[in-house]
Amino acid sequence: MNVRRLIPTAALAGAVALGATALTACSGAAAGTGGGKDGKVGKVGVTASFYPMAFLAEQIGKDHVKVDSLTKPGVEPHDLEITPRQTGQLGEADVVLYLKGLQPAVDKAVSLSGVKNVVDASTLTELEVHGSSGHDHGAEGHTEGEGEGHEHDHDHGEAGRDPHVWLDPAKYAEIAKGVGAALEKADPDHAADYKKNTDELVGKLAALDTEFKDGLQNTASKTFITTHSAFGYLAERYGLDQEAISGVDPESEPSPARMKDLQGLAKQENVSTVFFETLASDKTARTLAADTGLKTDVLDPLEGITDKSQGADYFEVMRSNLKNLQKALGAK
Template identity: 90%
Template structure:
């Protein structure tokens, strides 16, 4: 099971705001959305998960732009003053405090009135992993970790638990109803439909993982705490919440031993971050590699075209790695 503990952190900023569902919808967007000219509600998103919600709930009534372009690792996003200025043109900004420091700062400077912090729409938790513990050891060795996350180390990766994602969807729907009362009935209907789909996805994960031979999985960075807790799994991360942080040699050695002890068959890597450490660990331990996507963005390398397709690919890959029947 996941171990919860308080993790020392620096002030963590960041955000999740709403952007585009499909890759094409996000591709040209780098800042705010001004929907007034065509009568649509202009929604600005910080990165894909909230972008997907905006498109699903808003449909034809909204114009959605994402601050994070496809293929860009969201943790590393930088925003120019011009983009901050354009952000102020948005009718609605929805963001999750605790993921992207540059977005937090830009939202604070934007002057937008309709701002929704997705972190207030569901409970953020602290998820400890040996990856966190030994990440601290790595820091002492000069291997740096530039991004601490959330107040008291709260994990921002809530969208990987379909039930928490559904809670955020309800809050986003309510925000759009308030910003555009004329189409409130449509937003409510679309929100209800989306929540229903997320509830069904949650059931798929529960049923698909309940008879797994192993409950432990190893992944590149500690993004899957909510998913692991929801489905009674144990996440062991090579790095901490920052996918680019380097693990200490002691951590790598510990993971080698843990892989044997827990009958781990696979080391997971992801699409937007380097797979170097995952492949190194797999080679040293004779394990397989596969993709477990934290869904921080959709690209042509993603195992699916949208949130639901990628999450089902994640489920399939976990079932194979954990020996689930």
Template identity: 85%
Template sequence: MNVRRLIPTAALAGAVALGATALTACSGAAAGAGTKDGKVGVTASFYPLQYLAEQIGKDHVKVDTLTKPGVEPHDLEITPKQAVRLSGADVVLYLKSLQPAVDKAVAQAGVKNTVDAATLTTLASHGASGHDHGAEPGHAEPGHGEEGDEHAEEGHGHRHGEAGQDPHVWLDPAKYAEIAKGVGAALEKADPDHAADYKKNTDELVAKLAALDTEFKDGLTNTASKTFITTHSAFGYLAERYGLDQESISGVDPQSEPSPARMKELQAFAKQENVSTVFFETLASDKTAKVLAADTGLKTDVLDPLEGITDKSQGADYFEVMRSNMKNLQKALGSK
């Protein structure tokens, strides 16, 4: 279990309070009153929300992200300097329960226009196989056994949403479009003078996401197999949307280590389901994927959960990486 070191709440509150005072003193205006060049200051917790703000806000916004390229979002630690910047934002975009450190920082920042992306669409619970295991007696998510419970008591557990809800909604273009609409509405509220531009940009982005959704439906309809194995259970919404079955090695935490029993179970599963490929991702270790592939004679390939863009990403932005994901799935599933 990957234990995260979070800034104590009292220290974080102090940093935010001092930051707000400093910002007011330096600018002669209340924090959150816009940037020096008149643009709306948006702070996004990680890449998918940063991308929406940039595409919808364009020249009217200045976007800052708390999760820098190459940092695994689940592991983010908020620095006092970031807490100060967060308190001075006009709009804050985050996804509650994805990043515990961000949740605490947002709660302390007190920014008026704060948007939780999880409230803009409907979340579901996806277990290791991409299905809802919430009602199954005795089901334990891989990587969250006794050790996970112990860390949860310490305040460092890797928990997602209410009742274990899966936060990876941006990997479903249709759900991502719903979030885009909410982000657009938030920018319109924060900057009504440019509301027409935000509405136009939102509509254009939603149309592009609808086209991407159609591409995935057409591209993944006729395949030899419907099952894929990933290192981390990030693709439940994508699998659900396009009639696929996700089986993950490590559950929702990409850094958790699977047990020997889980690895043996996956070896048998791969043979039974004629799985050809084990997918790993760019921001987390590929060790377990390579071990499983070596033990079963499978190939490995990238399926990117799009939690960040780096020079290792198979594309420069959300749409390019999503299309790379589709091509990799088509190859692994035997698209006809």
């Protein structure tokens, strides 16, 4: 994460001889990572807030970037705390890539860092407000059961907008295009490579989108229950109904009224499975499943990859999610 700029004497002398224009053109490359191709110095230092942002930088930047993530594997992103030292290191990055509204500690650190090239993924696609599916299962139950989650929602993004856009491959592709453009600007010498890599990634995301559309087009049920409301964009994209035990914060405790509401919902909507996650506690999901006689399975919000993840990267985990949804919803 701390990429220091070390310019060899020969390169510095050459830059001075070429004048200010050459210095400006080279300003996007972070030094401290060794010599690059064709005698270029170092790589672009990218600091990403958490896994979905780091994945984009790695896929688009490839050999031209050095990517560090503020959220280490196994850490729940919503709970991330950043030290003053980390904030100082953040200011040394060439590019900072984050998603405003998801991690308050990161939002604050970025505002204090003074870094010039900041890419806020929330500005690269349209964020929406999502809750549960909208089924009318009793206003009182939803108000009491989701109160804490809703309060937390308003801490995440303007007017409670849902930040979990990466779980919609189409919206994730929009963000990828913006990240690619930012890297082209930061490192114009390799703009053609960034453009090519972006196009390839967008193509893969389009194929994934098609897999989800085809795989979830004909299902016995459209409603799924999950630990926290991370899957609003995915549900909207593929015509499903998300019902979450908690709000945006996976660690918030649901009220007894909300749990009772979900028990009734499960029977009414022919729900077979309660989904839990890899990075958050599965206690409430398993409790609800036990009380209702339902099965449990994993639906991963992809906020981080660990050895417990059902896949080694974004695409593998998303395809595991698709398979688990198809099984739970009775895909035909």
